[in-house]
Every structure is written in C-alpha cells, then in structure tokens.
Amino acid sequence: xxxxxxxxxxxxxxxxxxxxxxxxxxxxxxxxxxxxxxxxxxxxxxxxxxxxxxxxxxxxxxxxxxxxxxxxxxxxxxxxxxxxxxxxxxxxxxxxxxxxxxxxxxxxxxxxxxxxxxxxxxxxxxxxxxxxxxxxxxxxxxxxxxxxxxxxxxxxxxxxxxxxxxxxxxxxxxxxxxxxxxxxxxxxxxxxxxxxxxxxxxxxxxxxxxxxxxxxxxxxxxxxxxxxxxxxxxxxxxxxxxxxxxxxxxxxxxxxxxxxxxxxxxxxxxxxxxxxxxxxxxxxxxxxxxxxxxxxxxxxxxxxxxxxxxxxxxxxxxxxxxxxxxxxxxxxxxxxxxxxxxxxxxxxxxxxxxxxxxxxxxxxxxxxxxxxxxxxxxxxxxxxxxxxxxxxxxxxxxxxxxxxxxxxxxxxxxxxxxxxxxxxxxxxxxxxxxxxxxxxxxxx
Amino acid sequence: xxxxxxxxxxxxxxxxxxxxxxxxxxxxxxxxxxxxxxxxxxxxxxxxxxxxxxxxxxxxxxxxxxxxxxxxxxxxxxxxxxxxxxxxxxxxxxxxxxxxxxxxxxxxxxxxxxxxxxxxxxxxxxxxxxxxxxxxxxxxxxxxxxxxxxxxxxxxxxxxxxxxxxxxxxxxxxxxxxxxxxxxxxxxxxxxxxxxxxxxxxxxxxxxxxxxxxxxxxx
Numbered sequence: 001x002x003x004x005x006x007x008x009x010x011x012x013x014x015x016x017x018x019x020x021x022x023x024x025x026x027x028x029x030x031x032x033x034x035x036x037x038x039x040x041x042x043x044x045x046x047x048x049x050x051x052x053x054x055x056x057x058x059x060x061x062x063x064x065x066x067x068x069x070x071x072x073x074x075x076x077x078x079x080x081x082x083x084x085x086x087x088x089x090x091x092x093x094x095x096x097x098x099x100x101x102x103x104x105x106x107x108x109x110x111x112x113x114x115x116x117x118x119x120x121x122x123x124x125x126x127x128x129x130x131x132x133x134x135x136x137x138x139x140x141x142x143x144x145x146x147x148x149x150x151x152x153x154x155x156x157x158x159x160x161x162x163x164x165x166x167x168x169x170x171x172x173x174x175x176x177x178x179x180x181x182x183x184x185x186x187x188x189x190x191x192x193x194x195x196x197x198x199x200x201x202x203x204x205x206x207x208x209x210x211x212x213x214x215x216x217x218x219x220x221x222x223x224x225x226x227x228x229x230x231x232x233x234x235x236x237x238x239x240x241x242x243x244x245x246x247x248x249x250x251x252x253x254x255x256x257x258x259x260x261x262x263x264x265x266x267x268x269x270x271x272x273x274x275x276x277x278x279x280x281x282x283x284x285x286x287x288x289x290x291x292x293x294x295x296x297x298x299x300x301x302x303x304x305x306x307x308x309x310x311x312x313x314x315x316x317x318x319x320x321x322x323x324x325x326x327x328x329x330x331x332x333x334x335x336x337x338x339x340x341x342x343x344x345x346x347x348x349x350x351x352x353x354x355x356x357x358x359x360x361x362x363x364x365x366x367x368x369x370x371x372x373x374x375x376x377x378x379x380x381x382x383x384x385x386x387x388x389x390x391x392x393x394x395x396x397x398x399x400x401x402x403x404x405x406x407x408x409x410x411x412x413x414x415x416x417x418x419x420x421x422x423x424x425x426x427x428x429x430x431x432x433x434x435x436x437x438x439x440x441x442x443x444x
Numbered sequence: 445x446x447x448x449x450x451x452x453x454x455x456x457x458x459x460x461x462x463x464x465x466x467x468x469x470x471x472x473x474x475x476x477x478x479x480x481x482x483x484x485x486x487x488x489x490x491x492x493x494x495x496x497x498x499x500x501x502x503x504x505x506x507x508x509x510x511x512x513x514x515x516x517x518x519x520x521x522x523x524x525x526x527x528x529x530x531x532x533x534x535x536x537x538x539x540x541x542x543x544x545x546x547x548x549x550x551x552x553x554x555x556x557x558x559x560x561x562x563x564x565x566x567x568x569x570x571x572x573x574x575x576x577x578x579x580x581x582x583x584x585x586x587x588x589x590x591x592x593x594x595x596x597x598x599x600x601x602x603x604x605x606x607x608x609x610x611x612x613x614x615x616x617x618x619x620x621x622x623x624x625x626x627x628x629x630x631x632x633x634x635x636x637x638x639x640x641x642x643x644x645x646x647x648x649x650x651x652x653x654x655x656x657x658x659x660x661x662x663x
Binding site: 050124 | 659
C-alpha cells in the first residue's frame, strides 16, 4: 500500500520551478547572477546592501511576518538574507535548489508592496531587492508556471489572458449591446481618433469580468465623456512580465499600450480599478522605456470617479445604504497617493463608512499583489495564511458595522475575496465602480 | 610601550583621519559615479524638498510610525547616536589635544556630562547587543560582523572611561583608547558603520520617490 501524500505537498509542486531548475548547473547560475549584479544593478543595490545595519526594524511593516507569528524568515530583511545576501556572499555560486527556494521567497513571500520602505529608517527598498532576485530567476528560467503562462500571453498577444483580437472586439460589442438594453443610446466607441480619453482595462475584464466594462460604459455615457477603446492589441494595461522579472516583455507591452494611445491621439489614458497596472504604466514601464513620467497622463479610476463626481458630471441618485470600509491598494495609495480621493468618492456614494486600521499609506497589503496571486493555486493556501492581519483588520471593521469591503484594485479584490472566504468573515467585496454604477443617476 | 604610544598618538592619528576622510570621500564619490554610470534616472527623481522632508521626519524622535512603535529602541537609538557623535568632538581632553597641536579650540562639554554621555554610548551598545540576542527577527539576520561593529563602537568609549577614572593601568588604557578610536575612524567608510554616510542618501532618495512621484508619506 502506498502512503498517502499530504494534500499540502501535492499542491506545492510547481512545474515551472521543477523544470526550470532541472536544467541548471552551478556554473550557469553563477554566470547569470554575476551578469545581473554587474550589468543591471548599480548604486542602489550597493548602497542598500552596504547600509543595512541588520536592525530588523522593517519586520513590523510586513504582513507576512506579522501573520506568521513574527517568524523572522518572513521579515523583509530575512527574505533578503535568504536570497540576495547569500548570492552576493558566494559570488553567485549557489545551487539549483537555492534558486528554487529564492524564487519561492521573492515571488510568493513578497508582494513588492513597499510598506517596509516606510519602516526602514534608511529607506532601503526591499521590493527592489526582491525584483533583482526575480530578475535572476527569470533569466535562469525558473518561474512559477501560472504567472509564466500570463507572461507568455503578454508576449504573444499583448494581453494577459490569451484574449484573441476578434474576441476582444466581440466582447466590447457584446457589452455595448447588453448596456443598450439599459441606455439605448449607449456606445462603446472603438478606434475613435482624437477622443479625450482612451479607456484601458486589464486582460481578465474581457475574459471573465465583462460586466465591469458594461459598468464603465454606462458611467462614461452618462457623464458624456468623449472616450474610446482601442480595437487593437495595446488595450490591456496589465503586466505580469513586470513581476516575473521579464523586463523586456514588460517594456514591449507598455510600449504597445502607450503607442496605442498615441495613435488614437487621446489626451489621457483612464484605467479601470487595477493597482499593478497603474504601477506598470505610471511608475515602471515608462521608466524602462526612458520616460521620466508617463508620456500620456495616466488617470486611475479612483481619480476619474473623483473628477466626475466633484464636477457633477455623475450625480448620486440615492446613497449606498450598507456601511462600507475601504481597502487602500498599495500601488495606488503608497504608489499614487490616491487615498484621500478614494475616501471622498466613498463618502459621496455611501451613507456609512468606517476605516480599517491601519489605513492610507500604512495599510496592509492584500497579499495578492506583486504577482503573488498570479503564481496560482500551488501558493493559495500560504497566501491567505500569510495575511491573517488583513483578516483581523476586516473583522475589526465588521465589528464597527462594515458589511462591504471596497477594493479599488483587481488583485486586491481577488486576494481579499480569498481572505474573506478562508477566514469566513461574512462580508462582501466590491469595486468602487460597482457601487457608483448602482447609486448614480441614470437617464430614463 | 612608549614607542607604541608615540606611534599611536602621532602618525597613526594622521593615518586614521586621512583614511576616515579620504575613505568616506572615496565611498561617496564612488557611489555617485555609479549613479552617473548606471542609474542616471535617479537624478530625475531626486528632490531636495521631499528628500529633506523624509530625512527630517526620521531624524525626529517619535517622528515616524515605526519610531512610535518601538519607544525604547527609539529613545536608546537617538540618545546613543547623539552621544556617539558629540562626546568625542566636544570632550575637553580631546579639545586640549587640538589646542596643543593646532592652537584651535572650541566649547567643551562639562566632564560630568561627558561621562554620562559616554555611559549612554556604552549602554546603547549593550542594549543593541542584547536586542541582537533576544529579538528573533534581529537575531536571524545577525552575523559576526554585527557584533564586531558593536565592539568597535563601544571600545573607544569604554577604554576612555577606564582611562579617565584611572581604574587599571592608565597608560595601557590610554593607549588602547587611542588605538580603538583610530580603528573606529578607519572602519567607518569600510564597514556597515558607513550607514553614517549613505543613510541620508538612501532615505533622501526614498523620500523623493514617495513625495514627488507617489504623493505619499514615507514615515
């Protein structure tokens, strides 16, 4: 009789890592590490490694560390110790197994949320150091299978979800028809050159959340926005290659996005409620392509809703009655300073709002971002277990009356949904757009 | 021992200061050249306003969330660093040496205060040592070099105190005091004590990114 393998062990097998390390030798690893350190890093890496005084003060920033009963292996500096320090100490001469473990740590034990940069007295950017590790692992071909698949999709289709060109247009037209049932004059203008705004979304929206495109179309039409969506690749603003370490694909995807907006001669790109996509177009992709700031202004949905509501272009017919709380997504709050605007929007739309503690820049990450949720099912259990503090935060907000957790970010939305189910919190999560669509004044 | 004492208080002082100042300049220039060669984009984002805003918050006791989260550590850290820098500069016995050698002098700390400050530095080192032993997240990332740095920092203060009170062999401890002080000066640019040089740069850069691009606070 064969012994049953514990369920957790079955889940832990990740073909992407296993096959990746199978072909590695220590010589090859050393060559790649040395190449990356010498060729792709510079003053930041040197200063961060030389300046770190090993004080451990970054630990209290990290939701992994806090949720894992202060296990030092999950502290930001602990993760650097287990990965980059060792690579540097051994001048890159580490084993394939070490690389596998380093990939697991850098890609599934860190959301690159940068909260620790706010807790380190020296402002050491551990997220950047984890990205260096991810870069090395990518060049060695060691990447979790699920997220590698999305990066492949980006490379082949310029979108994250293998959405074919005709499926994309078809989905938009389908949502247009659906929404015309509600607003007969509604249009989703495709390829409208010279429109004020190009509206961009992430791959999963047409793939399995098409109702979000419907809602956006209703908001745009009611507000009388001169907008368009592209009918060509370049419509997807997401970027998983940014998280695998595949900077070249990340850059190509971002170039396609900006060039699509430039071709349509729009004044601004307005994007749906996604955090990592905001990071990729506002902070990372533009830099890779040589622009200090995005070549075309990027407006996140929070900012856009704020604009529409504050200018009275969208009016609230009847406020949302259930009490809500707000999750601050790292990439748009710590990454874009949209926390106060998000609160304004929430207060304008909802009767009752309670804060989660801590909040604003000090929020806890959802534990899904930074590509962690995209590493797929093998890591789901550890992901939700690594964010007990978020569950406690939500639970405390629930005690204060919150029934809805507003999460204006796709990854946060999915991550928090998982946390709600795992910890049986009995609340629901919604996008700002879900609520705006529900409470807004619509003609007829 | 006289020979060694003469060496320690003569050429070695020169050597220590030259290596400390020269080494510090070398490390800083090397880093800036590295920025220039490989990460020029930093110039695009570095901002005096936001960099200083962040640095000032972190230089204020309890001025940041994390300082408030660790009150004891904050008190010790600030007291330790202030005393560490001020005591040797404003110690009367040191100023007398400057006066004898260069005919320059400045305000000196009262001896009693200097003693208290020296004890604070030694106590701080002891606190950090214990913290490294008992706090798991600190112990996990602690290596021999961390203890060496603590020892290097405590040594000139401990030996100085012993020499001042003439507890043991004064000449021996004065010599050890001079040598350990020189060792510490030399170590500043070449060990992680170099956080003294680099921390304003790393903090300033992070403050610039947060303030200018991310429109968020980093404290």
